[in-house]
Structures are given as structure tokens and as C-alpha cells.
Amino acid sequence: MLAGPDHDEAARQGFVGNLRRYVMSDISEGNRTIYERRVRPQFQREHGRAPKDRHEVRRAMEPHPYYQAWGSILRTTQELMWDSVGESVARQLPTLMARAKAFADRPRLGSLRLDRALAIPRYQSAVDIHVMPGSYHSDLAQGDVFAGALYDRGLYLYAMGGLGPCNEDIGAGGCAYLKKHFPDFAPKRILDLGCTIGNSTLAYAQAYPEAEVFGVDLGAASLRYAHARAESLGVAAHFSQQNAERTDFEECSFDLVVSAVLLHETSMAALPRIIQECRRLLRAGGIMCHTDVPQVEGDAFDLFIPDWDTEGNNEPFMSKMRDLDFRQLFEAAGFRRRSFFSGYVPNEHLNAKRPVTFRGGSGKKGKPWAVYGAIAG
């Protein structure tokens, strides 16, 4: 199902990928130099102390032309990335839609269930998340797969290949964490919330081949693509268009409920409802495991850089998520406080050769993902 590039598209995508790598490494590093040599000393002179947190660092850095130029180039790179992938997907769209339709008409392994009446929450429709044109939910024509195909190739470029050949590393990291910390856990039914095109859904299906695996998302075009992609990759998964805040699955019907980078793209109002839904769906002893961006750790400057995504890359909830008390959130949803767990997940591809980070300049090289989880009592 992947929308491969032709010669010129490959050249443009290659350019954008390399530009991104350059901005995220050489140019990004300059922010620290500016901060240490100019911005912090000036702040110190004015306030008699260093900036106390990442928010103060941001306010001090924002007027600086270097930071502004870096952010501007990074934003432009992101727009170019979607442009370069979008033209390639648009060119192949009729073929991709026909393939998806064929898989939907004659599914061999999994299933696809769409709900035309599903309301898209405003926290998803109000902005194009991470500048992706039309975001995840746009459904432009009958049988559309544009959003899914765009995300597939776009994510690969965005991560500079750092998520592995099938963009699977976030989910695979969650699986590795579970296998390490819960080696005897053998889930029979797994649900992936906010599955988009199934990158992580398939990682869970492959890690737990005995399990029946489900994925839900809001976006019909993403899900059509997800289903066709899973079928074409030979992995069984059942996709449905649902709001993770309240699904139509029966209570206590899952052993494992997961998500991969859903939480930071969900509003602070929706998040408690999603966690409550996880609790409702889990049987006693079942595990909830969310893989997402790490929370705050490091010095004020390290913490400030990833916050760029919040405004610069249309990630409105990213910064707030970093301050969340997950233990409290999970407890409020009915999980026992002592069942809470969190930690970093291993990442196979990102650290392998070139330890560049791919979000808005995270200072925490080698710790790109964290898990936040709890066990249903």
C-alpha cells in the first residue's frame, strides 16, 4: 500500500529528509550555544538568577533571531515534507483506493468497520496536527485513503527512518517493555487506541501472535489504509472507527489496552475519559500501557526545546502532557495507585547508528519514548 516516490519525488523527499536531519542536528545545537553565551547571562543580569524552568527559558529565547530562524526553518521543513509526500500520494491515489477497496471487499485476515456518523472531536479537527494537511480525520471521497497514505510515508521521513522500516518502533518498544516487565503475560485480546494506520497495532499483533488484535481511530481514511496495509503485510487486525473516549466494546473484554503517541495528541479534557475507557475495557489483571513522549527530565534548556512542537508544529497538547501526573490520572480513573508503572522503552532503530533525535530537538538523546501504564485490579 505504500505510495512509493517516482524519480523527482524521491529527489524532493530526499532533500527534505536531509534538510530535516541537518536542522535537527547542526542547526539545533546552536540554540544551546546562544542560550549559554547570550540569553542566560542576560537573564541573569536582569533577574539576579538563571531561568527557573523551561517556560522561562522559552520566554527568554523567543525574541532571539537565532531561535526564530531555527523555528522558522523547522516549520518550513515540516511543510515541505508534507508537500513532497502529498504530491506523490495524490498521483497514486486512485490506485491506492482501488487496492484498499479490494482488501475491504474481500478481507482475508482482519476486518474494517466504519461509522459515517461518528463526530470528530474539536481537539482533532481545529488544527492540522503536526501540520499534516487535513490531519488524520479528513475523508475526502468515498473510499479515500489519502490521510493514511500521507501519514505512512510522512512519518517515515519525519522520523528520518528512525522508527524502522514499518514505522513500528513505538509499538515495538511498548511490546519490549511488557515482555521484559511482565514476561508471563499472554494477552488474548489487545486493543490499540488511536491506531491511525496500524504501525503499532501490527507490532503488538506480531509480538503476541496468539492474540486477537483490534485498533480504533477517528479517521476513516486512515483506517481504510490501515486495514489494507495490514492485509497486504499479512497481519490479522480488526480496525474500527470509534472514539477512544467511549467505544462500543463490552466492558472487561480486553487483556491489554495500549496506545502509541495518542496521549499527547488528545485534549486534557478527553484524556481522563480515555483512561476511564481503558479501565472499563480491561478485565481484572489486564494491563493498560501507553507509549508516548517522555515527561520532563533534565535541565531547563533540555526541557524547553521539545516544547517548540506545541506551537511551532501544531501539537497543542504536547507541553501540557509533559506536566501531567499520570499516577494521579490513572488512580482517578479507577486503577490502583500502586499498580502504576512507567519507564523508557528500548528503541531499536533510532540509536543504532546516528543518534539524532527527531522531535522538536529533544535533548534526551536515546530516550525518545516512555511508557505510562497500570494494571486493572
Ligand SMILES: C[S@@+](CC[C@H](N)C(=O)[O-])C[C@H]1O[C@@H](n2cnc3c(N)ncnc32)[C@H](O)[C@@H]1O
Ligand atoms: C500520533 S497518531 C497515533 C499513531 C499510531 N498509534 C502509530 O503508532 O503510528 C494519533 C492518532 O490518534 C487518533 N485519535 C486522537 N484522538 C482520538 C480519539 N478520541 N479516539 C480515537 N482516536 C483518536 C488520531 O486520529 C490519530 O490517528
